[in-house]
Amino acid sequence: MSIKTVSANPFSALGHFLIVSFKDIRSFSQLVGATLVQLFAHLPRKKETFQQLYFVANGSLWTIAFCVTFASIVTILESSFHMKIVIQNDSMVPGFASVLILRELGSVVTALLLTSRVGAGMAAEIGSMKVTEQIDALKMLGINPVRFLVVPRLIASTIGCVILSIIANMVCILAAMIVADQFLGYSIGLFLTAMRRFVDFQDIIFASIKAFCFGIVIPLMSCYFGFNCKSGADGVGRATTQSVVFASVAIIVLDFILSYTFSYFY
Amino acid sequence: MIQYKKLIKSFGTRTILKGIDLHIKAGEIVFILGTSGTGKSVLLKNTVGLMKPDSGEIWIDDENVTDFTEQEFLPVRKKCGMVFQHPALFDSLSIYENIAFGLRKHFSLPESEIKERVEQALSLVNLENVLAKRPGEISYGMQKRVSLARTVVLRPKVLLFDEPTTGLDPVTTNSVNSLIQNLSRKLNTTSMVVSHDMHCALKIADRIVVLDQGQIVEQGTPQELLRSQVPLVRDFLAEARDLL
Ligand SMILES: Nc1ncnc2c1ncn2[C@@H]1O[C@H](COP(=O)(O)OP(=O)(O)OP(=O)(O)O)[C@@H](O)[C@H]1O
Ligand SMILES: [Mg+2]
Numbered sequence: 001m002s003i004k005t006v007s008a009n010p011f012s013a014l015g016h017f018l019i020v021s022f023k024d025i026r027s028f029s030q031l032v033g034a035t036l037v038q039l040f041a042h043l044p045r046k047k048e049t050f051q052q053l054y055f056v057a058n059g060s061l062w063t064i065a066f067c068v069t070f071a072s073i074v075t076i077l078e079s080s081f082h083m084k085i086v087i088q089n090d091s092m093v094p095g096f097a098s099v100l101i102l103r104e105l106g107s108v109v110t111a112l113l114l115t116s117r118v119g120a121g122m123a124a125e126i127g128s129m130k131v132t133e134q135i136d137a138l139k140m141l142g143i144n145p146v147r148f149l150v151v152p153r154l155i156a157s158t159i160g161c162v163i164l165s166i167i168a169n170m171v172c173i174l175a176a177m178i179v180a181d182q183f184l185g186y187s188i189g190l191f192l193t194a195m196r197r198f199v200d201f202q203d204i205i206f207a208s209i210k211a212f213c214f215g216i217v218i219p220l221m222s223c224y225f226g227f228n229c230k231s232g233a234d235g236v237g238r239a240t241t242q243s244v245v246f247a248s249v250a251i252i253v254l255d256f257i258l259s260y261t262f263s264y265f266y
Numbered sequence: 267m268i269q270y271k272k273l274i275k276s277f278g279t280r281t282i283l284k285g286i287d288l289h290i291k292a293g294e295i296v297f298i299l300g301t302s303g304t305g306k307s308v309l310l311k312n313t314v315g316l317m318k319p320d321s322g323e324i325w326i327d328d329e330n331v332t333d334f335t336e337q338e339f340l341p342v343r344k345k346c347g348m349v350f351q352h353p354a355l356f357d358s359l360s361i362y363e364n365i366a367f368g369l370r371k372h373f374s375l376p377e378s379e380i381k382e383r384v385e386q387a388l389s390l391v392n393l394e395n396v397l398a399k400r401p402g403e404i405s406y407g408m409q410k411r412v413s414l415a416r417t418v419v420l421r422p423k424v425l426l427f428d429e430p431t432t433g434l435d436p437v438t439t440n441s442v443n444s445l446i447q448n449l450s451r452k453l454n455t456t457s458m459v460v461s462h463d464m465h466c467a468l469k470i471a472d473r474i475v476v477l478d479q480g481q482i483v484e485q486g487t488p489q490e491l492l493r494s495q496v497p498l499v500r501d502f503l504a505e506a507r508d509l510l
Contacts, residue, residue: 098324119318132352132353132354133350133351133354134350134351134352134354134355134356134357135348136311136316136348137354137355137413137416138356139316139336139343139358140314140343140347140348141342141343141367141368141371142340142344142371142372143297143369143371144336146474
């Protein structure tokens with residue numbers, strides 16, 4: 001996933017890129033495979049998993065709540081503004097905003113924030129373990145690094161992402177409700193009635209499925225780039241950046257694929 | 267005991283080990299000397315499967331381990347302890363837990379015996395009163411000694427040391443060297459010691475192997491090495507003589 005030597009010949013550059021990408025995809029798949037095997041082969045390490053869950057959930061809660069509140073306020077105000085211009089009234093805004101929040105905003109913003117905080121942290125941690133030979137030391141002591149490091153992070157991040165996205169969705173809806181009540185003239189009761197008409201139970205399920213998938217992607221990317229970290233401090237920095245970039249891109253693409261798939265169920 | 271046959275290892279287009287042929291006998295202390303970046307660490311890591319050679323063979327105790335899987339390497343790694351160039355201690359565990367880690371994994375010992383062994387291992391490297399500390403709270407030299415203790419406590423038959431004394435004070439360096447010597451004499455441990463320190467090598471090695479740019483340029487007993495005409499060896503010797 002990186003082109004180190006930019007060749008003058010575009011074909012050889014493309015060839016190089018394809019070979020490097022193919023190798024990366026193959027070793028990423030191997031990591032996913034090994035993680036699945038270890039996930040089901042042994043009971044997870046409880047202490048480490050809880051520590052990671054604490055790191056994922058508790059540490060990110062306030063940042064996420066803060067950010068999604070503003071995202072939600074912007075969403076409802078903008079929707080109202082544009083609806084008023086186009087169809088001269090914004091009566092659909094409460095329902096419209098609720099659907100948008102549940103289907104997209106809550107889980108995607110949560111996942112992207114988690115990527116930049118938790119994903120980066122995990123990649124830096126594992127990357128520096130790699131360059132200081134701690135991963136090799138684990139192997140020498142007969143410990144499987146995937147079981148020891150990846151599995152607890154995977155479980156913690158998946159659970160954490162689902163819980164946080166449920167909280168984020170609630171915070172978003174609450175913020176939208178207050179703004180609608182205070183600035184747009186829709187009482188809380190009206191908002192709830194609109195929500196009941198627009199929002200299905202399956203929206204909440206789908207939002208959780210999305211969060212679940214995003215929660216899987218983040219630690220896998222971090223661990224992958226951490227394990228493949230090159231030596232030196234710049235190696236760790238690079239691994240961290242790459243894990244954030246690739247996880248963010250993966251989340252956006254995955255969001256599209258999942259939304260597209262879910263659209264068959266509406 | 268350990269044998270390398272035409273071992274070749276490259277990273278991308280750079281060939282680091284260019285056909286290493288070496289036989290290390292049981293109980294021997296072999297020092298591997300060479301300038302920075304010649305592939306000493308790579309050689310040690312290939313031995314225990316932390317890196318895979320491109321071609322050639324590695325034999326340990328009459329077993330060809332070259333194409334072993336991670337699973338098959340487990341008993342090999344139990345037999346061969348490695349002390350890394352970095353201290354490589356686990357940051358999240360206390361010093362005590364770091365050293366007890368392998369004991370807990372490999373042997374089912376009562377806690378009292380674990381404690382005894384940990385303290386014994388620490389005293390071998392001249393450390394005390396650090397059990398409850400975290401790796402981040404002790405100095406680099408102390409971390410390196412803990413890392414030695416963590417490997418030695420498992421009493422492996424083969425010990426691979428990657429620059430065990432780099433960054434240590436002369437007093438501790440001496441005690442680490444006599445530790446290596448004692449392990450070899452008393453427990454018949456085989457040791458491969460990567461080092462820059464010709465002075466120590468001359469003192470305790472049974473055999474010294476000099477690597478340059480991925481190849482063995484000279485090997486022999488300390489006496490034989492003193493008579494070597496290879497320029498790199500003479501440079502290393504000059505360094506050691508200055509110190510004498
Ligand atoms: N994982 C790796 N990927 C790419 N190149 C590597 C890797 N590990 C080592 N190298 C390269 O192999 C060469 C030899 O490295 P090695 O660590 O064995 O050197 P060394 O002889 O131990 O040197 P030093 O005394 O500095 O530790 C170096 O040029 C290094 O850049
Ligand atoms: Mg080295």
